[in-house]
Amino acid sequence: MTNYIGKAVKRVEDKRFLTGKGRYTDDIVLPGMLYAYIVRSPYAHAKINNIDTSRAEKMDGVVKIYTGKDIAESGINGIPTGWQVNFKNGDTMKEPPHPLLVADKARYMGDGVAVVIAESREEARDAADEIDIDWEELPAVASAKKATEDGAPLVHDEAPNNKCFDWELGNPKEEVDKAMKQAHHITTLEFTNQRVVPNAMETRAAIGQYEEATGKYTLYTTSQNPHLTRLLLCAFVLGIPEHRVRVVAPDVGGGFGSKIFHYAEEALMIWCSERLKRPVKWTSDRSEAFMTDAHGRDHISKAEMGFDKEGNVLALRVKTHANLGAYLSTFAPCVPTWLHGTLLQGLYVTPKINVDVTGVFTNTVMVDAYRGAGRPEATYLLERLMDTAALEMDMDPAELRLKNFIPPFDGVEQPGYQTQVALQYDSGNYHAVLKRALEMVGYEKFRKEQAEARKEGKLLGIGFSTYIEACGIAPSAVVGALGARAGLYEVGQVRVQPTGKVSVFTGAHSHGQGHETTFAQVVADRLGIPLDDVEIIHGDSDSVAFGMGTYGSRSLAVGGSAIVKSLDKIIEKGAKIAAHKLEASEEDLEFAEGKWTVKGTDKSIAFGDVALTAYVPHDYPEGVEPGMDFSSFYDPANxxxxxxxxxxxxxVDKDTGHTKLKRFIAVDDVGNVINPMIVDGQIHGGLAQGIGQALFEGAMYDEDGQLINGSYMDYTMPRADDLPSFEIDRTVTPCPHNPLGVKGAGEAGCIGSTPAVVNAVMDALRPFGIKKDLEMPLTPERVWRHMQS
Amino acid sequence: MVTNKFDYIRAESVDDAITLMVKHGMDAKLLAGGHSLIPAMKLRLNAPGVLIDIRKIQELRYIKKDGNKLVIGAGATHHDIATSELAHQTYSMLPEAADLIGDQQVRNIGTIGGSLAHADPAADWPGVMIAAGASVHLKGPDGERSVPAEDFFTGFYMTELQENELLTAISIPLPPEGTRSAYKKFMQPASRFAIVGAAAAVTVKGGKIERVKVGINGLADAAFAAGNIEKALVGKEPTEANIDAAVEGTGADAMVMADHFASEEYRLHLAKVYAKRALMAATQ
Amino acid sequence: MPTKITMTVNGQSVTKEVEARTLLVHFLRDNLQLTGTHVGCDTSNCGACTILVDGNAVKSCTMLAVQADGSEVTTIEGLSQNGEMHPLQEGFREEHGLQCGFCTPGMIMAAVALLDRNPNPSEQEIREGLEGNFCRCTGYHNIVRSIQYAAKKINEPKKAVAS
Structure with a gap:
């Protein structure tokens, strides 16, 4: 069998994980390796008057202790951000330094102040307790809205009112105001899209290794994005030579966005190793991860949607305060702006949209992309508005959506859809997914059951959500114009070995997505060779030419397309060799099932024979180079x-407010599907995370900036018995502008599910009147209070 | 993830453990299942100098009938109790509660003695023990004594256990005929400890409640017996209306706890709901 | 002061000197290089470190290595017999019960214990039986399917013998 695309091929990476032979960063032990423990601020905002390490330095096994002062004196730069968003008036956003360890003051609970390096994990930990720090606690602010008020504590002196930027997109405010005035009904919501903790099951870890004899640096790290980490390390943070730096992201235990970013600990381990001439490993504890991994979401928004008498949307106005945390993480400025504001068209023909976003520094850990990144926030806002409007106007929420959907277009015969907020949608039949979902849920029947249940005092509810996301980021020129400081293409190299076996090098990184299978399916299918003849190599900057990593559901759409480009070059070159060997002209050949055949004859040559010829070019076409190895950069058109x-x-349990999720139906269109098993798995995982945000999860900082639920004893992770089996289906509308026709599946589940659950609870609570102010997560007490009010 | 340094000693018997406690004094801690102690030590919230491991003391691990009592050794794991036919026959709330503690891994190692001695106000056993009218048996250098469960829990992580005393067993008088029981728990969703747990043991004779005991944990700084319910229900028929009336005021005198999962007001409300649910399950 | 301990790990007797405070999970990972057992948290909730000690599923991050002195320990590395995957390993592969693979060893070991005690669990029993194990990738949907697959596979030959 060489026909792999569209098949539920079992994953080739599974065996090592199933037998305990996965190789994650913390599994790696290098000769002479030292262990680092990072001393962190217990305060959200505090001046460091003095650090005394003298007692700690005398502890058993301690090799060295560095503080923020050592870092500052070494003259290295801090961690940069990868995206620039300017103020509306054109001023550059505020970008205060983000040192590897702070010397002057800590700006969030968990900010690193010193690193202890010792012969063992235990000794490093013991010594950390012996470091005396003279702290002077300062007033702190954790809420993005409060932080912008006059008199709020300043996180950075150079950012007045803690504003990083303000930003606007869409139609001019006046046009939206005018449209709102004509509205028959305006639905208004004010809410927080709460901060969530990504919680990949593998905590972050990094090993820095500097080899004096060769001058080479190696960083093993839990990264979704090894090449970008290398670039940032070399070009911005440490100024070390990129060609002597190798970054390896081995098996990585989930990321969900939180491992895209270049973190201080990565640079710190390299910096320490260079000084100590020994490898140094740091592995985050879970408690530390809660405090220091970039969190997601944390928007405070006011959203208004105006409708005419028939329920047609006339206008949308959104004002958002986005919490960015204490420093700017890699994609932080982009998430609440270009990944949020641009999605506010949703699936609706809303003629006038204005979105206004203020990016705010607070005394909390950095906020950056978390599964969906901006798009879940946009979807939550739109879909809560839709269901609330339906209740207020006494219309059916499904009908209201169907009425306002953009009509179907395939992006080929019909052009793409130009939104009011800067995007051009590629293709879609939005009615089809909702109609299919209604069919699966048995909508009419459910409404009858619900009416019966209500008579018995039972609180059953149904909630809808539709969404669109912009994935596969993206055309480099476009993102560059929007403030990205890097290109967003992908690299795919295909090396046909002399025996016809194929090594594929991709700049995408797999940390659960199954690239080693999906990409191999594409390659085997295109080349007509067995899947087992293909090996996918990723995550090592010494093997893979370059890459932009995995996030934003981009791997297959961008990384897969880069591989296809290289495959095309392989096939093209192969044809030249085949033509020579078959003594035919290239035009007379066709390539299928792993061989070139002279059309209309049984004369053919197999792929393996062509490969061998390329490497043993004795009888070879003139002017053709030996070898078969092509690399391509794919920069998408959209x-x-x-x-x-x-x-x-x-x-909902009327007595306690406890919500039981009984069913969840998802119909997604992710374009063409290479491996349906893997795509389904991506959807499932996304659903659980989105449902988690709706019902269970939320990082809580108190007024003093203390993270009060930074452990699994207090932060609710969805467990198996919190969730039902999911009912999922899909429609397929191919992407018109990439060779695989794929759109991306990683974030879909997480984007659509959150508002559906919240809307369902609101529907269940309908007998108590129309309520709007219920905040996520919908804890039992919150729901119970809602019923009392 | 790294505890402080300590000395580890495995006690061979109860007397050995007591001798070791006397020898090492306040610096020592007993290690039973360790599922509260070790996590606390890993986070350096607790740093004993000596751990006396009592997990392998076989004389502490049993569930047996002794005359008119069910006796559970302190070393019996939650899983032992969850699967004990004897425990089930005595009070079905025993295995019911055991099964709601932690997860299978925790239940395999965590012990009833460790849980009671630790006296986490949100733990499940205290309420159940109170409802069962259990006595807690303690042994120290000066001999043995027993304390009714109702008096054993004195406050936030505080018990009647004195220095150098070891909790050896729990004895539960076999209930009179016509007794049924239930434990109902509203879980803190992250830790799955109880926000409120209510254990009810009810003896019904001739259609009337002859005896009722309700233990509540999670609500207050220590588990307690809901005397209001007892007073209101004895002699009454076990109807929903009577139960509704009886649970009013549950916890009114308690030191009610509050956290980000449940405020005082909500906890008090839940106490009524869960007391009712336990009573209904034990009577209907 | 190091303590000498002896235990049987995946069928092989091992004797090592450890500090009293060495957690069993660190003993397996650092001293025996059995890195299949993972650490996912520090509060005994996530279950990534689940192994079998004397046949029972335990969280090896919440047990000292010295406590396991004299015990029989099975980790994910010891689950395959003669190169044959255990039905649960096979089930997780067939039903796509893993993505990033980090929770997988603990999840499988917990499932081994679950099926040992209840060879024919309902979906609800499986879900409740996994309350001590977190997975952030799969939404548990396919983990449930994987365990159902294994249960069926384990029970099949028995049925054949019975009939």
Missing amino acids: FTYPYGAHVAIVE
């Missing part, structure tokens, strides 16, 4: 736009 419709059914 984003891709997956979309879907999700439906949740819940039952």
